[in-house]
Amino acid sequence: MTPKPPPPRIPTAAETLKHPAFRTAIWRLKPDRKGLAAVGNGRGGPFRISWEIHGVGPIKVVLIMGLGALKSAWQRQTLHFGHERRDEYSVLLFDNRGVGESDKPFMRYSTSEMALDIAELLADPAVGWLPSFPLPSSPSDPPAARTLHVVGTSMGGMIAQELAVLIPHSLASLSLIGTAAAVENTTTFTENIMKIASMILPKGGDRSMADATRSIFAHEWISLPDDVHLPDPATTPGCLPPFADSLSSTEGTGGNDDKYLRFDTNAQRFVAQELHKQMDPAGGRFKLKGFILQLIAAGWHRKSPEQLAAMADAVGRERILIMHGVEDGMITIPHGHKLIDYVKPEKGLVLEGLGHAPLLERWKWFHELLTEHFLAGEKLSGRG
Template sequence: MIPDDAVTDRTTTDRTTTYHAVPDSEVPRGAPRLVEANGVQLCVQTFGSPTDPTVLLIGGAGSSMDGWDKGFCARLAAGRRHVVRYDQRDTGRSVNSPAGAPDYTFSALLADAVGLLDVLGVDRAHVVGISMGGGLAQCLAVAHPERVATLTLVSTSPAGPTESELPPPSDGLRAAFADPAPEPDWSDRAAVIAYMVEGERLFAGSAPFDEDAVRESSGRVFDRTTDIEAALKNHWALADDEEPVTVRLSDVAAPTLVLHGTEDPLFPLDHARALAGGIPDARLVALDGVGHQPPPARVWDTAILALLHHTDRK
């Protein structure tokens, strides 16, 4: 078992790969910084050495880089990975458009990811996408296969057609979508944080909901986000692309890992099974009791070791 206050480092022998705990303080990390990628300003932060293989983390709808916990990034970096997390448009400190009226489409978010790799001087990355970011990651693997060393899909669904009908969201989540909570006063920090916490609660699994931790992270997101209303609205309001990327799972050539909670209320586990069954040689790792969320700390031993093994290739 890896201690909660440690990260993992790797030692390779002729036959096996093992991982050893090292202090989090030994993992180098850069400060969040603005870069120009794909013609817009994006905020990016890196962990680890740029000489190590790059892992690009793509967040879900309305999620800034903060959706990828710093401890999670540090543990990956200690496994000799160069970890990149970033604010997508309208989140965090990246470029903004008016709340409710995004001036870009899904394809621009895809081009942003490619542009960010260009700015960082990364030819090929191990791409990890969650939820909407998992859709972006699938499109990236199909449209730009030369840029994707491996693919990891977290809490997401096929971005193209499947052979079987997939189950809908849970009854509770559908009821919440049909009767959404009233919007807060977007200038009221406490009200917005409470709104965000209750939103996260809807997507949790059966494990105890860590309200204090979610409240703390929501406060951090509020404090570093240029326009929190735009951040929580605009990705859901994207117009359709005129020429969307067509994703057929059988066309995904990158080695693929699927990480998915067994209690995901938005995309039940059959969505993950469809991904693993449709992408050639994909591997599914189910995270027990996890909902629609980034892997929580209690399953990092499973998720991070799976990611390190999966990305242990060029």
């Protein structure tokens, strides 16, 4: 029997903090619009959702992040669609309730309630991507009304399922990445309990950071050199230098401090971004309370085969993409197979050598795939 290879080494927090690239790990991509939208009135609120729109193009993309992650976790996609292709795309980012710059109400969270947050955000006059919410019922489904391209990853994919139930005829396309109809125990009882415990414990220790990294990403990718496509403040529209004094500044010093830098490995870039989240100088962007409340929402998410089939009928299976990595250690591959079987999308991808986060692991291919999917949805809606 071939011995099992040792797990890939994950850089420590101390090593990462010393790296010259650490201070440039979060890119300063200036939004075209941003704000705080009041949602949840009559549902325990109101409370505020922090949002940004990057780009001015006609193709509207809604990105829904997963458990405990901030809107900056989409920065590769924000750069690609909202800045380098800003005349083609408008990209809506936001912090889900419980994290980031959004409010963190102490109450029962659910994926259906979080989807209602997004629907109300889309209808907020400052965003203006839905004419109103709730939408008036109509027996007709004019293709021109389908203007939104919704992409959800992990818990964000669960929320995206619920959003698609709420506003199916507003969706030009739906992409569900590394997610599930319901989280089920597909490992041993002990492994499942240990995984949940490691998620609940604060992520300050090197061991918990290493465990999370190995669960999220394909092991081969972890140790590869940092391959990210970096923004350039000199040429990237709306990109500020990493050390500009304020968001109103558009000029740097002209030296090396104006450049975004690479890390040694892919894993080290991920560790750096997690450390930035935990070490937020303003305090409060990542709190254990909000994380646990989001975890409960993900754990209780349930969509039956019948509910998902009805959602797919309303959205249109030709508009739906589902993707799952075989090496996903967070939401294991049986979940992906079940979701594809329930929804029966036109595109159901199960990919070898991929973990939980194609938006990071295969960012170039992921952008090409999304572009193709978005354009197909535009064409189906009479705009391509």
